[in-house]
Amino acid sequence: MxxxxxxxxxVRWLVASLVLLFFTYMTMAVLVQVGGRxxxxxxxxxxxxxxxxxxxxxxxLGAGLAMRDNLHVSVDMLTDVxxxxxxxxxxxxxxxxxxxxxxxxxMGSFALIxxxxxxxxxxxxxxxxxxxxxxxxxxxxxxxxxxxxLAAKWQxxxxxxxxx
Amino acid sequence: xxxTLILFLVLIVIGAPIVFALGVSAALSIVFADIPVGIIAxxxxxxxxxxxxxxxxxxxxxxxxxxxxxxxxxxxxxxxALVGWITGSLxxxxxxxxxxxxxxxxxxxxxxxxxxxxxxxxxRQRGYDIDFSSGLMxxxxxxxxxxxxxxxxxxxxxxxxxxxxxxxxGGILPGLLMALMIMVACYFYAKRGGKAYSDTExxxxxxxxxxxxxxxxxxxxxxxxxxxxxGGVFTPTEAAxxxxxxxxxxSLFVYREFGVRDIPRLMLRAASVSASIMMIIATASIxxxxxxxxxxxxAIAATIHQATENPLVxxxxxxxxxxxxxxxMEGISAILIMVPVLLPxxxxxGIDPLHFGVIVILNLSIGMITPPYGITLYxxxxxxxxxxxxxxxxxxxxxxxMIVVLMLVTLFPAIVTFIxxxxxxxx
Numbered sequence: 001m002x003x004x005x006x007x008x009x010x011v012r013w014l015v016a017s018l019v020l021l022f023f024t025y026m027t028m029a030v031l032v033q034v035g036g037r038x039x040x041x042x043x044x045x046x047x048x049x050x051x052x053x054x055x056x057x058x059x060x061l062g063a064g065l066a067m068r069d070n071l072h073v074s075v076d077m078l079t080d081v082x083x084x085x086x087x088x089x090x091x092x093x094x095x096x097x098x099x100x101x102x103x104x105x106x107m108g109s110f111a112l113i114x115x116x117x118x119x120x121x122x123x124x125x126x127x128x129x130x131x132x133x134x135x136x137x138x139x140x141x142x143x144x145x146x147x148x149x150l151a152a153k154w155q156x157x158x159x160x161x162x163x164x
Numbered sequence: 165x166x167x168t169l170i171l172f173l174v175l176i177v178i179g180a181p182i183v184f185a186l187g188v189s190a191a192l193s194i195v196f197a198d199i200p201v202g203i204i205a206x207x208x209x210x211x212x213x214x215x216x217x218x219x220x221x222x223x224x225x226x227x228x229x230x231x232x233x234x235x236x237x238x239x240x241x242x243x244x245a246l247v248g249w250i251t252g253s254l255x256x257x258x259x260x261x262x263x264x265x266x267x268x269x270x271x272x273x274x275x276x277x278x279x280x281x282x283x284x285x286x287x288r289q290r291g292y293d294i295d296f297s298s299g300l301m302x303x304x305x306x307x308x309x310x311x312x313x314x315x316x317x318x319x320x321x322x323x324x325x326x327x328x329x330x331x332x333x334g335g336i337l338p339g340l341l342m343a344l345m346i347m348v349a350c351y352f353y354a355k356r357g358g359k360a361y362s363d364t365e366x367x368x369x370x371x372x373x374x375x376x377x378x379x380x381x382x383x384x385x386x387x388x389x390x391x392x393x394x395g396g397v398f399t400p401t402e403a404a405x406x407x408x409x410x411x412x413x414x415s416l417f418v419y420r421e422f423g424v425r426d427i428p429r430l431m432l433r434a435a436s437v438s439a440s441i442m443m444i445i446a447t448a449s450i451x452x453x454x455x456x457x458x459x460x461x462x463a464i465a466a467t468i469h470q471a472t473e474n475p476l477v478x479x480x481x482x483x484x485x486x487x488x489x490x491x492x493m494e495g496i497s498a499i500l501i502m503v504p505v506l507l508p509x510x511x512x513x514g515i516d517p518l519h520f521g522v523i524v525i526l527n528l529s530i531g532m533i534t535p536p537y538g539i540t541l542y543x544x545x546x547x548x549x550x551x552x553x554x555x556x557x558x559x560x561x562x563x564x565x566m567i568v569v570l571m572l573v574t575l576f577p578a579i580v581t582f583i584x585x586x587x588x589x590x591x
Contacts (some may be wrong), residue, residue, distance in 0.1 A: 004587075013228075014535065016432055019432065019435045019439075020428055020432060020435070023221065023431050023434070023435050024226075024431070026218065026405075027408055027409075028219070028402060029223075029407055030218070030405035030506040031403055031406070031409060032224075033402065033562075034398060034402045034405065047206030048215045049185045051215070051218060052213060052214065052218065054214060055212065055217075055218050056212045057222070058207065058214050058221070058435055058438075058439070059438070059439050059442045059443060059446070061439075062435045062436055062438065062440075062442075063439045063440075063443045065432070065435065065436045065437045065439065066437070066440035066443070067181075068436075069433075069435055069436045071437060071439075071440040072182070072183050072440050072443070073179070073181065073182050073183035073440070073494045074176070074179055074180060074181040074182060075176055075492075075536075075537055076175055076177065076179060076250050077177065077536050077537070078178070078179070079190060080307025090178040091179070094175070094178060094179060094180045094184070097175065097180065097184070097188045098181075098184040098187075098188065099301075100188070100191075101184060101187045101188045101191050101204075101575050103336070104201050104204050105187070105191075105204050105205050105208060106205075107201070107205075108201055108202040108203070108204050108206065108530075110339060111202045111205070112202070112205050112206060112209065126572055131209075131213075132209065135205055135208065135209060140423075146184075148442055151516055152500040
């Protein structure tokens, strides 16, 4: 159990570091684009492309962080007033449905990555499997955080007003 | 289509996060329609593969940086200097501060949280009705999505395919009109409200100037953003990144309320908030793809055209529908689902997409203060330590006023289009 907790903490630290890295890159790249155009009179075209890839990575990885921070909006009005048994039944249904969805998305992303091996981006010729890879990686972490969040809800079925 | 929607609602009711409710219902429909499920991953990727939506994380970060930098305190000080001498001063201050916060942060919940956490103490001391005041601050927060910059407006503009610059400008007059109506009503409410509301502070030009200078960045940021976009200096995404830079410079070197060491924490927070918004964009784009493939708008349009050929009747129906949706749903997912269906119908009635878009935003703003799911209502009550039910009993006045503004905007498209047409020419 202790080992599992350490593993989760390590994964979270890694994901948070990567998210920071991508966000910083996005900001810098767009500022460089503006600066290049106005300060050096030089139009840079690769910044938008790479910043967009960084954004895709940031969002798919950040989805799990948002789950950890309880930022994904859900409506708890009903589940708060129902008996815990029913709420737990709902938790199982939600877990199965969401798990199935993530599974489908991840499986689909492998097909995308396969295409990405022969496809490259228009400006910098970046192999497209690099941005596509954000899907399975990010969604797998999303699934992990979802599981942890639902497990916590299982323990305490009435939310402390989870919509904040 | 109907089955998809029902499934979506069921999932929300049993407590699934909206981001998944969208994804699961769309994915199941895809499976039942015998469409290859690979489309799910493709659409999610496609939803985020956009340089334009990158304005969202930047606006979120700017808002968080400015809040931590202490902009709310300064905006409120300025508002006190501006209207603190009028009866019911704190209510008016909260509304003016709502305009100011709307102009630095792109979201309503953040504005409401910032304003109420600073103002409640004094409202309590003076003996204001706390439920009414909280409801009012919830309403002041809804100016966030209407007055630029606004995250909801970015989502709307990209979904409706109108220029973000026009959309931003289009929100200004309706937002100010809303603020004005709320202030006038608060004044009369306070007049009748007795002694608690008559406490005021004397007006002083020197103080007004001093607080204005302190709050200046709050006025400069929207000017840079909106001016830069409208003037063709920046794309919206570039303007948002420049706003991040300005926000950091102001907070680090002018206000000095946090240091360089705090930046990673703020960025992580912004990344989390942005991801929660943008994942909705990702899963909703499966949904909107499905809507487009099944040609749902055309089918619905045919039915509506049979019932009426009057654009105004159509708009009134849309208002009713959207207020209802806004009561139960969060704004951004509502835009992503409803606009692709309703906009083509609106256009077939000859309604200007921008006019229609701002009507949608106003409706969803009203939804932010209405129970059961109203985000600013919820934030305001939790900051005030009152239940949502207690505050929602006093929400009637701002609610009615917002409906009046919505009706005015519905009837007179010029309220929306005047400023964009003036600065950017007619489209």
